Amino acid sequence: MTQQRVRVGIVGPTGYAGMELVRFIAQHPYMDVSYLAGSGAHTGPIGDVLPHLRRLSGLPTVSAFSPAACAESCDLAFVALPSGESGAIAVELATRGVRVIDLSGDLRLPGDVYRAWYQREPLANEVLARAVYGLPEVNRTDIAAASLVANPGCYATAAILALRPLVGWVDAQRVGPIAIDAKSGATGAGRGAKQHLQLGELANDFYPYRVGAHQHTPEIEQALDGVFRILLTTQLLPIPRGIFVSAYVQIDPDLAPAVHARYASFYESAPFVDVLPPGHVPHIKSVAGTNDCQISIAWNERTRILQVFSAIDNLGKGAAGQALQNANLMCGFDETMGLSGTALWT
Amino acid sequence: MTQQRVRVGIVGPTGYAGMELVRFIAQHPYMDVSYLAGSGAHTGPIGDVLPHLRRLSGLPTVSAFSPAACAESCDLAFVALPSGESGAIAVELATRGVRVIDLSGDLRLPGDVYRAWYQREPLANEVLARAVYGLPEVNRTDIAAASLVANPGCYATAAILALRPLVGWVDAQRVGPIAIDAKSGATGAGRGAKQHLQLGELANDFYPYRVGAHQHTPEIEQALDGVFRILLTTQLLPIPRGIFVSAYVQIDPDLAPAVHARYASFYESAPFVDVLPPGHVPHIKSVAGTNDCQISIAWNERTRILQVFSAIDNLGKGAAGQALQNANLMCGFDETMGLSGTALWT
Amino acid sequence: MTQQRVRVGIVGPTGYAGMELVRFIAQHPYMDVSYLAGSGAHTGPIGDVLPHLRRLSGLPTVSAFSPAACAESCDLAFVALPSGESGAIAVELATRGVRVIDLSGDLRLPGDVYRAWYQREPLANEVLARAVYGLPEVNRTDIAAASLVANPGCYATAAILALRPLVGWVDAQRVGPIAIDAKSGATGAGRGAKQHLQLGELANDFYPYRVGAHQHTPEIEQALDGVFRILLTTQLLPIPRGIFVSAYVQIDPDLAPAVHARYASFYESAPFVDVLPPGHVPHIKSVAGTNDCQISIAWNERTRILQVFSAIDNLGKGAAGQALQNANLMCGFDETMGLSGTALWT
Amino acid sequence: MTQQRVRVGIVGPTGYAGMELVRFIAQHPYMDVSYLAGSGAHTGPIGDVLPHLRRLSGLPTVSAFSPAACAESCDLAFVALPSGESGAIAVELATRGVRVIDLSGDLRLPGDVYRAWYQREPLANEVLARAVYGLPEVNRTDIAAASLVANPGCYATAAILALRPLVGWVDAQRVGPIAIDAKSGATGAGRGAKQHLQLGELANDFYPYRVGAHQHTPEIEQALDGVFRILLTTQLLPIPRGIFVSAYVQIDPDLAPAVHARYASFYESAPFVDVLPPGHVPHIKSVAGTNDCQISIAWNERTRILQVFSAIDNLGKGAAGQALQNANLMCGFDETMGLSGTALWT
Numbered sequence A, B, C, D: 001m002t003q004q005r006v007r008v009g010i011v012g013p014t015g016y017a018g019m020e021l022v023r024f025i026a027q028h029p030y031m032d033v034s035y036l037a038g039s040g041a042h043t044g045p046i047g048d049v050l051p052h053l054r055r056l057s058g059l060p061t062v063s064a065f066s067p068a069a070c071a072e073s074c075d076l077a078f079v080a081l082p083s084g085e086s087g088a089i090a091v092e093l094a095t096r097g098v099r100v101i102d103l104s105g106d107l108r109l110p111g112d113v114y115r116a117w118y119q120r121e122p123l124a125n126e127v128l129a130r131a132v133y134g135l136p137e138v139n140r141t142d143i144a145a146a147s148l149v150a151n152p153g154c155y156a157t158a159a160i161l162a163l164r165p166l167v168g169w170v171d172a173q174r175v176g177p178i179a180i181d182a183k184s185g186a187t188g189a190g191r192g193a194k195q196h197l198q199l200g201e202l203a204n205d206f207y208p209y210r211v212g213a214h215q216h217t218p219e220i221e222q223a224l225d226g227v228f229r230i231l232l233t234t235q236l237l238p239i240p241r242g243i244f245v246s247a248y249v250q251i252d253p254d255l256a257p258a259v260h261a262r263y264a265s266f267y268e269s270a271p272f273v274d275v276l277p278p279g280h281v282p283h284i285k286s287v288a289g290t291n292d293c294q295i296s297i298a299w300n301e302r303t304r305i306l307q308v309f310s311a312i313d314n315l316g317k318g319a320a321g322q323a324l325q326n327a328n329l330m331c332g333f334d335e336t337m338g339l340s341g342t343a344l345w346t
Helices: A016-025 A067-073 A086-095 A111-118 A136-144 A154-166 A216-223 A253-266 A316-331 B016-025 B067-073 B086-095 B111-118 B136-144 B154-166 B216-223 B253-266 B316-331 C016-026 C067-073 C086-095 C111-118 C136-145 C154-166 C216-223 C253-266 C316-331 D016-026 D067-073 D086-095 D111-118 D136-144 D154-166 D216-223 D253-266 D316-331
Strands: A006-011 A031-038 A062-064 A076-079 A099-102 A148-150 A178-184 A207-209 A230-236 A243-249 A273-275 A293-300 A305-312 B006-011 B031-038 B062-064 B076-079 B099-102 B148-150 B178-184 B207-209 B230-236 B243-249 B273-275 B293-300 B305-312 C006-011 C031-038 C062-064 C076-079 C099-102 C148-150 C178-184 C207-209 C230-236 C243-249 C273-275 C293-300 C305-312 D006-011 D031-038 D062-064 D076-079 D099-102 D148-150 D178-184 D207-209 D230-236 D243-249 D273-275 D293-300 D305-312
Touching: A006 A016, A006 A067, A006 A086, A006 A316, A016 A031, A016 A316, A031 A067, A067 A086, A076 A086, A076 A316, A086 A099, A086 A148, A099 A316, A111 A216, A136 A154, A136 A316, A154 A178, A154 A216, A154 A230, A154 A243, A154 A253, A154 A293, A154 A305, A154 A316, A178 B178, A178 B243, A216 A230, A230 B243, A230 B305, A243 B178, A243 B230, A253 A273, A253 A293, A305 A316, A305 B230, B006 B016, B006 B067, B006 B086, B006 B316, B016 B031, B016 B316, B031 B067, B067 B086, B076 B086, B076 B316, B086 B099, B086 B148, B099 B316, B111 B216, B136 B154, B136 B316, B154 B178, B154 B216, B154 B230, B154 B243, B154 B253, B154 B293, B154 B305, B154 B316, B216 B230, B253 B273, B253 B293, B305 B316, C006 C016, C006 C067, C006 C086, C006 C316, C016 C031, C016 C316, C031 C067, C067 C086, C076 C086, C076 C316, C086 C099, C086 C148, C099 C316, C111 C216, C136 C154, C136 C316, C154 C178, C154 C216, C154 C230, C154 C243, C154 C253, C154 C293, C154 C305, C154 C316, C178 D178, C178 D243, C216 C230, C230 D243, C230 D305, C243 D178, C243 D230, C253 C273, C253 C293, C305 C316, C305 D230, D006 D016, D006 D067, D006 D086, D006 D316, D016 D031, D016 D316, D031 D067, D067 D086, D076 D086, D076 D316, D086 D099, D086 D148, D099 D316, D111 D216, D136 D154, D136 D316, D154 D178, D154 D216, D154 D230, D154 D243, D154 D253, D154 D293, D154 D305, D154 D316, D216 D230, D253 D273, D253 D293, D305 D316
Parallel strands: A006 A031, A006 A076, A031 A062, A076 A099, A099 A148, A178 A230, A273 A293, B006 B031, B006 B076, B031 B062, B076 B099, B099 B148, B178 B230, B273 B293, C006 C031, C006 C076, C031 C062, C076 C099, C099 C148, C178 C230, C273 C293, D006 D031, D006 D076, D031 D062, D076 D099, D099 D148, D178 D230, D273 D293
Antiparallel strands: A178 A243, A207 A230, A243 A305, A293 A305, B178 B243, B207 B230, B243 B305, B293 B305, C178 C243, C207 C230, C243 C305, C293 C305, D178 D243, D207 D230, D243 D305, D293 D305
């Protein structure tokens, strides 16, 4: 049987997530990039603004976005625009019959929560209700049936994967608040020029930002079924890409010997989550450029704290990689298609 | 009155802490470097192995260490050798009448604790009893009277300064274990060649090491009077220098409004500790190359966790800077002498 | 027709070139890694020393090298050991009937030239005579017929590709000596721990080394048919990988208008060499992780100097990528097999 | 005798050169920062936009620039604004009787040359004629007598210092065009946000820009008395600061043995220029944060090319440091005042 090919559009291809979508889909056996469009600031060959993509053949030129043109030329679209712009476009495309993955925060939260954390007006509740939260390790089945997917946030993905095996397994009442100490490379803030992200400013530095106020906080709590109260601390690493999460959880000591087995079995059928053997720790470099997530756990007897470490690429499993994983599920493909690359170590 | 000049020796001047001692003391109005000696692997002008020091005039050449020569040519000595070698030499020099600051971990802990965490035989208890723990913000008076000082560890300094104002101010029983999420630049591991510290390995990466087993753990608990149980997590930043600590403390919410004032008053007379105004956060770059420590606090109402952030230079306040601060106190100098430089922002 | 699969051995798989060979061959449709062996310092799963390769399935464990075992289990072998060790092993394997690509400098030069520049005894001339120099853009046909290939040096590859189109096209007498200002990332010096390559030493720095004495100098002159006298200056970039060459050639001004067309036609059928359109320049990031070479030229009317810029990945086209390209030719495969990846931009 | 203190203004203090001027002058024994003013985009404490300066005491707040206020509160002013804005302000302040150092390119070139290379209208020739070119190693005496100084460009400083000893010493006719391969850290492009300077873009990369068209080209030729034709190639290093120049000069072989002595004697009384002993090479790290310039030379017998390497900090000797050196000369101070710091090695 011949596999039906899928025509794919990318809205926002010159941003970092869009750029990675182009790279991943170029490796996909059954998808073709049929449409590239953005705000209109850059039109023409994508290689003009992203030199490393110069030699990918068969790509359409970047045009100014038009919903009608997109709907006509695509079976499936990724919308990778800033929050506040992206969701409405994703919904419009979905209404026109395109399967859509939205990479922004616009479709992930109930309206009132969105308003409180994003400090912006949400889309209508009936619209939000159409979107399925796209974390395959948590709700693979719903994603496969969805036509509109809200792709998770980068910090949220790393944190949720680190903690989800504990939901329904530990006594959440006893656990108390969970501190999630998270660190991200500079591309997490997007490709637009910002003074504090200049190499001359960020190189050799490290510091926290949006302390106690990062908008991925409610997304994490929601994806953990609301059983934990979490404190998400976000900090900037002077590197281009990667997220590292260190979570501190006070679990019942009696559970400690069983935690590793719990994580291993929870992720047994998750092709992108690697629960490391005891004594190993995640490395950002091991996952950079891929859709992988590395997780390790360590029980600290002295303080009775369970440490959970996770590492992802904020542009891979934290954005474009996961979006393609979702798209694979929506199309009935193996979820790893186009996503089998190995990281560079240096 | 003419100030008596102090003749200073540095044992281990070609390591990172030793190198910084040379740089700081060159700016000191009343100290002269009179002796430089190491293992004998490098002898000759220090500029041959540390090109940035080529043009400092008046430095003695580096010789192979001899206790007698050192004692003869110095009033005060810094011993900056690896733990396991450094302490015994420091003690010997002290016995010969030299005032000594030892930068290793050998003199900081009781013998049994040292044995458990360093997995090495400690010095004799009567020897350890002679050393004063050199954290001026905690025991300035004892240091001023001491002839042998155990200079604190780099992680320990950042963590203790972050938490010390809480000792005796919060109800330690209610607080529970404190997670200290710490990150350090590469120079914290010394100047000896190690594969995992090569630029080709560490650049673009981030990961934890010695999980639950870092030897600064008991040093921190001890300097906090044993009232808290702490979990120290140490992680490698792909930058040359700097330590950043994020500590998570569950304090009584009633205390929250008073915390900033508590920190500000606690460090009022500490010339190197800058308690930042609300809304500001420490930056590693703001303290790199200096003896400064930046601290900020943030109360998270949702989780009732107090966040304390601190940043130091692991070679400055975390090693050589603090050692000179101690030496100033021991000599009756203003503690800031030779330590007034401003960080580079880029 | 079913393609015969090729069993491939890698001698030195835990060094940087070996590590990249594993990664590339894992993507090859008709090659299988059947043998991994080194000095014996690391034996066991390769993922234990190279965590990013943990999840590649089907790899043999690393053993201590044995020529007999290698010859038995491989149709083709890459020998990626240090110069001085590598060549003799490559020759031995070739003698046992294995097709071999040697990545060291041992088989690239006549004995007397090798002795002068490597300051080490060369292999016997009759042995050296068996090896074909493996730069496909220059001698693709010879490589396809070879059983023993000397893979070019990293600097040499970047420099030769930058200048080769000029051979036989410009009047070499008029050109005079050519200055090649070359810069390389840290992995060019191998994976062994060296103090000057520690992140704490190399970060934020830049400097030349082996001034006037780099051993790739005669290799470049030889591959340019000896028509030019070149001065190769090698300098360290504080990044993990990539080589950038800036070459300065005084050509006849009358030729200037035709240079771009000359380069474009010279590399027309070279799948990995991208002669950029006027106004574009190579970026190390555009080629990192790939087997690509970007070249641009610029004619400077004021000084009558032709500038040629080239960029490669020292581990890609400068080592492992080119080695696989050679292996493809030796096996009759399309030369791009396993080498089609796109660079990461961030 | 009591030294008269000098009241100093800095126009543009929140840019990189301005920021370094603040840092250097804070160490000056006889200068006080009495005025800080910019475009008005940032007003208030300088520590709000440059956290590392938070603790410098006694600084005026940043105000919106007013010529009258500046002239009233300053004896001497540094104008560190972008080219095109800076020169006119410098001239206005000079007219009001303030001694001025202008750090832009506006006052360095004859009007027609400026127009051709900066593609902008120059100031009037009678205005340009008032400015003295501020390279102390070339025209210290003129600077000491000047009231308006054009501070040299960063690339220009590194290149001129590398080549100036050859002027009048080699036969310029025989030398032919000189290729100057120059590399600069990111701060050379200023502090304004630009996409290509984001850490996510520039990290791990290296590439040339403004090929054959950099505006420092005529400045270098002019400062070398017009005897050489030079090709300046400017390239971006993925580090915050530092310039490295590699120059290739075809000199008469008979002169080769005498070159080092020539350089050493030429810079004998230049306190900031360090002509390294044979076998040593400049390091960017050895000069970062300082006003130093390291120079080394190497004669290549094979190609009869003299290589000259020089390294400076683009913000030190390439901008703020040199500006203060000039100011010291203009005020009759020792030229090293405030400029005696030692670089950080890590």
